[in-house]
Amino acid sequence: DGGITQSPKYLFRKEGQNVTLSCEQNLNHDAMYWYRQDPGQGLRLIYYSQIVNDFQKGDIAEGYSVSREKKESFPLTVTSAQKNPTAFYLCASSIGVAADTQYFGPGTRLTVL
Amino acid sequence: QQPVQSPQAVILREGEDAVINCSSSKALYSVHWYRQKHGEAPVFLMILLKGGEQKGHDKISASFNEKKQQSSLYLTASQLSYSGTYFCGTVVGRSGSRLTFGEGTQLTVNP
Numbered sequence: 016d017g018g019i020t021q022s023p024k025y026l027f028r029k030e031g032q033n034v035t036l037s038c039e040q041n042l043n044h045d046a047m048y049w050y051r052q053d054p055g056q057g058l059r060l061i062y063y064s065q066i067v068n069d070f071q072k073g074d075i076a077e078g079y080s081v082s083r084e085k086k087e088s089f090p091l092t093v094t095s096a097q098k099n100p101t102a103f104y105l106c107a108s109s110i111g112v113a114a115d116t117q118y119f120g121p122g123t124r125l126t127v128l
Numbered sequence: 129q130q131p132v133q134s135p136q137a138v139i140l141r142e143g144e145d146a147v148i149n150c151s152s153s154k155a156l157y158s159v160h161w162y163r164q165k166h167g168e169a170p171v172f173l174m175i176l177l178k179g180g181e182q183k184g185h186d187k188i189s190a191s192f193n194e195k196k197q198q199s200s201l202y203l204t205a206s207q208l209s210y211s212g213t214y215f216c217g218t219v220v221g222r223s224g225s226r227l228t229f230g231e232g233t234q235l236t237v238n239p
Contacts, residue, residue: 050229057130057215057231058170073226105169116160117217117227119169 017042019120021106026125028100036091036123038106047089048107048117051075058105064089065112093125100127129154131218133230140206140237148201148233150216159192159199160217160227163210170215173201206237 019040028034040047046065050058060073064083078097083089089108093100104123109115131152138146150159158177162170174185176192176199187204199218203210213232220228 058229060226060228063226103167112226116172116175118172121169122167124167 019106019108019118021104021120021123023123024121026123028125028127030127031095033095034093034100034125036093036104036106036125038089038091038120039087040089040106040108040118040120041087042108042118043086044108044110044118045086046109046112046115047083048109049073049079049081049089049091050105050107052103052105052122061091061104063112100125129218129220130228131216131230133214133216133233135233136231137234138236140235142208142237142239143205144237146203146206146235148203148214148216148235149198150200150218150230151196151198152218152220154197154220156192156194156197156199157219157221159190160219161190161199161201162215162217162229163212164215164232165212173214203235206235208237208239211235211237 022037048063049061059075061079062081064070070081070083080092106120107117109117131150134149160175161173164170190201192199213234215229215232217227217229
């Protein structure tokens with residue numbers, strides 16, 4: 016089955032620690048995205064990548080970092096510089112960018128204690 | 129350039145109809161509609177392109193008014209399974225632009 020996987024589903028970390036969220040897709044999509052969702056809020060774009068070894072900042076990139084070394088993988092690191100990292104993180108992919116439909120993974124709920 | 133959705137929340141009884149609106153202050157290239165159940169990933173419903181026709185499947189359809197830069201999602205004869213948060217995502221201007229999501233409309237369908 017083709018799809019997007021995110022792991023883990025739930026993640027707990029102590030304040031001040033960096034943490035990396037995994038996102039893998041086997042849809043052969045070129046573009047991948049990371050969104051943050053807070054309770055009762057919409058989806059805010061953190062970073063996106065249109066091709067391997069290239070990525071752009073979204074609206075709330077501060078305190079986050081990404082890499083895109085393989086087409087299938089787009090990991091997100093939440094650094095200690097992120098002031099309020101507790102949130103639901105969603106990864107998505109699309110064939111191209113923007114006008115194409117984005118398909119979402121199941122999400123990772125990060126709680127910083 | 130975040131689109132504005134209205135209403136913010138709506139409560140229906142099973143079988144009733146609802147309309148959710150998505151408006152932009154910029155010229156739209158496309159509008160995407162998603163539904164998200166609590167704690168789950170958003171699921172794609174449909175995409176409307178500039179110059180395209182109204183779309184729909186089952187009892188959920190949508191329209192795109194280019195003059196008003198607005199899209200409306202129509203849910204008819206609502207079912208319990210329609211409950212969730214509905215998001216519109218908009219692409220402004222040329223097709224190479226980004227998708228930007230609205231803050232969502234929470235729909236609750238009661239028996």
